[in-house]
Amino acid sequence: MLRAVRVHKEQEKTKIMATENAVKIDAKLVKELREKSGAPMGDCLKALQEANGDMESAFVVLRKRGMASAAKKASRTTNEGAVGTYIHAGGKIGVLVELNCESDFVARTEDFQELLRDIAMHIAATDPRFVSREDVTEADIEREKEIYRAQAAATGKPANIIEKMLKGKMAKFYEEVCLLDQPFIKEQSHTIAQIIAAKVAKLGENISVRRFARFKVGAPDWTVAQTKAAPEAPQA
Numbered sequence: 647m648l649r650a651v652r653v654h655k656e657q658e659k660t661k662i663m664a665t666e667n668a669v670k671i672d673a674k675l676v677k678e679l680r681e682k683s684g685a686p687m688g689d690c691l692k693a694l695q696e697a698n699g700d701m702e703s704a705f706v707v708l709r710k711r712g713m714a715s716a717a718k719k720a721s722r723t724t725n726e727g728a729v730g731t732y733i734h735a736g737g738k739i740g741v742l743v744e745l746n747c748e749s750d751f752v753a754r755t756e757d758f759q760e761l762l763r764d765i766a767m768h769i770a771a772t773d774p775r776f777v778s779r780e781d782v783t784e785a786d787i788e789r790e791k792e793i794y795r796a797q798a799a800a801t802g803k804p805a806n807i808i809e810k811m812l813k814g815k816m817a818k819f820y821e822e823v824c825l826l827d828q829p830f831i832k833e834q835s836h837t838i839a840q841i842i843a844a845k846v847a848k849l850g851e852n853i854s855v856r857r858f859a860r861f862k863v864g865a866p867d868w869t870v871a872q873t874k875a876a877p878e879a880p881q882a
Contacts, residue, residue, distance in 0.1 A: 671699055683708045686844060687835060724854050728753045732766035741766045743858040748851040761845050761853070764830070768838060769858055774825040777855050777873045782824065790819050825855060825871070 671694045679690040679701060685708050697703035724746035732741045743766045747753050776782050794815040798808040821827045826839040833841070838855075846853050857872035 671695060675699065675701060679704055679708075680840065683843075683847070685847060724748055724852050724856075726750050726753050727853075727856070728759070728762060730759070730762035730766045732763065732770050734770050738863045739770045740861045741770045741858060743769065744856040745853065746856050747849070747853050752849050752851045752853075755849065757845055757849055758853070761842065764832065764841070765825075765838065765855065766858075768828070768831050769825065769860055771831050772828055773860055773869060774828060774871070775823040775869055776825065776871050777857070778826045779820050779824050781871065781874050782820070786823075787816075790816065794819075825858070 671691060675694055676687060676690050679685075679694060680687050683690065683705060685693075689708065690704070693704040693707040694701075696707055726749050727744060727746035730743050730745060732743075734740070743762060745758070745762045745765065747758060752758055791812060794812050795808065798811040798815075801808075801811075803811070821829075826837065826842075828838055830836050830838055830841050836844075842853050842855070855873070857870075859871075860869040862868070
């Protein structure tokens with residue numbers, strides 16, 4: 647009986663210590679590790695707890711579990727893939743998306759096809775204008791900065807504060823118009839870039855959105871977006 651009590655107390659002590667360690671993990675570290683590894687936030691938190699808050703050690707923990715491979719694969723050429731569609735209820739909005747990967751085998755997997763459907767549905771709901779920040783035109787960037795600088799200057803704040811406000815405004819702008827920066831509509835705690843990174847880690851191949859088009863019945867125009875660094879077509 648006494649031994650059982652001691653064991654129970656030790657277990658409770660371990661739980662308390664684990665809770666205390668969890669509280670000490672800075673949310674910024676979790677976010678940074680998630681962006682670096684592409685692993686889900688919960689797994690990043692656990693890895694940081696195991697590594698006592700050390701970023702590099704936590705990354706090693708994720709690598710051992712096969713969850714931190716996205717960054718390594720980001721430079722690989724993606725000449726395979728598939729085109730997916732999404733038609734909104736009532737047939738008023740339609741989306742075409744080309745999602746690329748490294749092999750036809752991965753393109754046919756359920757995980758890849760699920761990601762393709764999710765991205766098409768997301769585009770239908772949010773209407774992004776570009777794939778990534780790198781695709782935003784200089785004219786669009788300068789126009790937005792000019793507007794935000796004028797708005798910030800009107801507050802009468804000093805120049806250094808205005809520049810900080812400008813950075814915040816531009817980050818919000820990118821989130822509104824760039825697909826990869828947008829919070830995924832089905833899981834707002836993850837961006838589209840992060841859900842793609844999670845699939846990269848799981849499937850073991852680089853995955854990228856090459857282009858998409860969104861059409862809405864009655865709209866005067868439509869959205870067509872393509873990455874600037876589009877992969878070369880394979881030789882015949």
